[in-house]
Amino acid sequence: MSLLLVLHSDNERLEAYQQAVTQTTSEVYSTLSNLFSEINKAQHSICSDAELKLMRQYLWTHSELTDIARLQDKQIICSASWGKLASPIPLPVPTKSWQKSGFYHWRNTKDALQGTLDVNMIANNKILMLVAPNAYSSISPEELGTGFIISTNDGYIPNAFGPIDPEDIIKNxxxxxxxxxHQKCGTTGSGVCITVYNSKPGLLGKDHTFLLVICLISLVLSVLxxxxxxxxxxxxxxxxxxxKRALRRKEIYVVFQPKVQLKTGRVVGMEAxxxxxxxxxxxxxxxxxxxxAEENGLMPTLTRVVIEKAIGLAGDLLRQSSHLSLNLNLSMADLSDPMLLNFIDFQRQxxxxxxxxxxxxxxxTSASGFEQIEQSVxxxxxxxxxxxxxxxxxxYANLSWLSKIKASEIKVDRSFTHMIGSPHSTHSNTLDAIFTLLDDLKVSTVxxxxxxxxxxxxxxxxxxxALGQGWHxxxxxxxxxxxxxISQGYVSLDNIRPASSVTIRPMV
Ligand SMILES: Nc1nc2c(ncn2[C@@H]2O[C@@H]3COP(=O)(O)O[C@H]4[C@@H](O)[C@H](n5cnc6c(=O)[nH]c(N)nc65)O[C@@H]4COP(=O)(O)O[C@H]3[C@H]2O)c(=O)[nH]1
Known part of the structure; x- marks a missing residue:
């Protein structure tokens, strides 16, 4: 997760970096093309005082340049910094020339006038501009492993910065x-492509403090x-x-919820x-x-405690009222307990x-072991x-269960009862389907x-x-x-009515 967040923020930072490189490149390119046309337009005689003055004005107001020189027959004859040269200096062989537009470019070449600094130079047949090495310093990447490449549409790379061979980045x-x-072309107005990259994305590119913080956070999280x-x-x-202790001491206790015949309001049984x-x-x-209890193998004991307590409490009532029944819950594990039936017989007798x-x-709860369940039932x-x-x-398998298990009662889950009164048509369709199915089954339904x-x-x-059970x-x-x-009827207890206009009758 944290790696994804780091990668996402890497992407955002690279996007911002690309915008910065694009903007600086546009500025440098528009400065250069303006200067070429302004000096051409001025029509001063070559290396005259007026032309040198103009070139100096430009040089001093454009920090992207280290010098502006005048050319004749591919030789420098004067420059804004050096004035008229005693003897012309021949231009070095350009790194790239464009026949059609008549431009030349030198990348990382010794300054043609001083021969000391490695600079980029661009020229036409009349003027040479020496681009300052710090022209792109405002966009030097702060991120470890990040760089940029400016390339023309014929694959030439006039400028690049970064730890990786720019050719390798452009190729792949x-x-x-x-x-x-990230690569974008044609956004500077000069037809070049700007490519930016991060060779250490994600955690690879983070400094030691950052990695230490990540490690500490991970450590704290792991400990938590x-x-x-x-x-x-x-x-x-x-x-x-x-x-276990509660079962041993028989501290589990039992409560009973009455089961009511809806049409008469009579209590017909109870669930323990x-x-x-x-x-x-x-x-x-x-x-x-x-x-x-199921997960810890305590189910046989729990079931026995509940059965013993429920029969112990309700046994007399059941003996006196043979029309009342007692519902007891069994788990799947109980069904395969060979001694349980004898235990139940003993309690009942x-x-x-x-x-x-x-x-x-x-x-x-599971469709597996179906035959065994059938036999136990x-x-x-x-x-x-x-x-x-x-x-x-x-x-899992209502219908197949119903056809094979000898059930004399079906208890419809309360999620269906709670659909009653819902405005959703799917709910009333489901209820209709349930009632049709139950009508066909002809078993007691609660x-x-x-x-x-x-x-x-x-x-x-x-x-x-239908029979019913519930807080109503x-x-x-x-x-x-x-x-x-049972003896008073529930009306006096909760002041609630039975279904329709049926009056509840005291039992026993
Ligand atoms: N929202 C709502 N709930 C109602 C309403 N009327 C009754 N109930 C609750 O619905 C549950 C019905 O029991 P169950 O389906 O057998 O579901 C039982 C049963 O599966 C299991 N359970 C409880 N006692 C035993 C037990 O002795 N042995 C086994 N194996 N399971 C038991 O725990 C389940 C939950 O028992 P309880 O929490 O007592 O929850 C009971 C009961 O209190 C009503 O109108 N509205």
């Missing part, structure tokens, strides 16, 4: 992982990640220990839901500790109620227990998560025999509250 002008290259992972691991470890309160972690949500009053909820059914398909509509009267009415209008009727509660709820 594509950017690569170790070189960023390490500490977070360690503390997460410690948290998991201490949670694992706490859950596990709860865990820990002095340090607080009230841990069941989704969390159930998953945690202690309280002497019918096997069919127990409904075991299973959730489709058959074992439960053969002992008289009932099976409920929980969270219907959210699993709508989970009914929270409003509107939802209760809608379900009842589409499915006369009651939230999960203790067994004492449940008994009171």
């Amino acid at each position: 002008s594509q950017s690569s992982f170790n070189r960023l290259v 990640i390490y500490i977070t992972l360690i503390s997460l691991n410690n948290h998991r470890n201490s949670m694992r220990k706490a859950l 839901l596990a709860r865990w309160h820990h002095h340090k972690f607080g009230q841990v949500p069941p989704d969390v500790f159930v998953n945690f 202690n309280h002497e109620f019918n096997a069919e009053q127990l409904i075991f909820e299973i959730t489709e 058959d074992r439960f059914v053969s002992r008289g227990y009932r099976i409920s398909l929980d969270d219907f509509g959210t699993g 709508f989970e998560g009914i929270e409003t009267q509107q939802q209760a009415d809608y379900v009842l209008n589409h499915c006369r025999d 009727y009651a939230k999960p509660m203790s067994i004492e509250q449940l008994q009171q709820f």
Whole structure:
């Protein structure tokens, strides 16, 4: 990520650098072409005092030049700095000549007058300009490894600066992982191309302080990640220990949520839901500790504790009211637990109620191991227990499950119930499809998560025999509250109505 940001900022900086080189080049080129035409236009006699005066005025006002000279027969005969020469100086061989325009160029050649400095020179048949070596100093790159190249459209390079052979950059002008290259042609008004490059993009080009800062930041981040992972691991470890202890001490407790027949408002059963309160972690949500138990192989114990507690609390009620059922949640691991059925039988026989009053909820979480699940379900059914398909509509293989698993109840996930009243047409289409499917299946259907009267009415209008569960009727509660709820009817508890105009009737 940080590398990408560095590369992005490298690109932006190179773009700005290209603009600066383009601007300086335009200025130098327009100065030179103005001077050529101004001196030509002046029509003074060659090397006269008037011409020398004019050349000096130009020289002093243009810092890009070190001298302006007058030529005759390819020899220098006077210059703004040196005046009339005692004897003419022949011009060196140019690096490049353009026959058509009559211009010559010398790149990095010894100054034709003094022979000391390496300069760039440009001339036509009459005038020679010596370009100051510092003409481009204002755009010398600050970045390590950055340079520029000015090239004409016939491939000649009048000026270049930077650590890499300019020919090499022009030949391979594509950017690569170790070189960023930007090239633009025709933007200076003189037809030349400006190429800028960074031969050390990304972290390669950063100075030691920058790299040190990056290393320190990475180190601090690694340490933070390490500490977070360690503390997460410690948290998991201490949670694992706490859950084990809670299971050993049977501190997991059970609450019950009533299941209501929508058309009569009668309570027909209840679902047992596990709860865990820990002095340090607080009230841990069941989704969390159930998953945690699954991941840590604690599921067989958790399921046994919940079943024992739920039957222990609700057993008498079930014996006295044979029309009531108790829903218990099972995980996939429980289905393949060979001793679980015997444990359930034992708990049930202690309280002497019918096997069919127990409904075991299973959730489709994976399409794998399907045959094994089918066999386990058959074992439960053969002992008289009932099976409920929980969270219907959210699993992997609803229809194939329905055709093979001997489920006597389907619990429609609350996400569907919550679509009721939604203005989206896709939601009402989905609901229509669910109701048609359920109508064909002819099994008992429970709508989970009914929270409003509107939802209760809608379900009842589409499915006369539907059962419902949700906060509209009651939230999960203790067994004492449940008994009171059943005997009084929920109207007196929450002051809410049953579906349509149905009145709730006290049970038992
Ligand atoms: N928003 C909304 N929620 C409603 C409403 N009515 C009921 N609920 C919640 O919906 C969940 C229904 O249980 P579930 O689908 O079996 O889903 C359960 C079940 O899969 C799992 N679970 C709970 N107890 C046990 C257990 O003893 N064993 C196993 N294996 N899983 C359990 O944890 C899940 C969550 O349990 P809870 O948090 O108790 O959440 C419960 C219940 O409190 C409503 O109107 N609106």
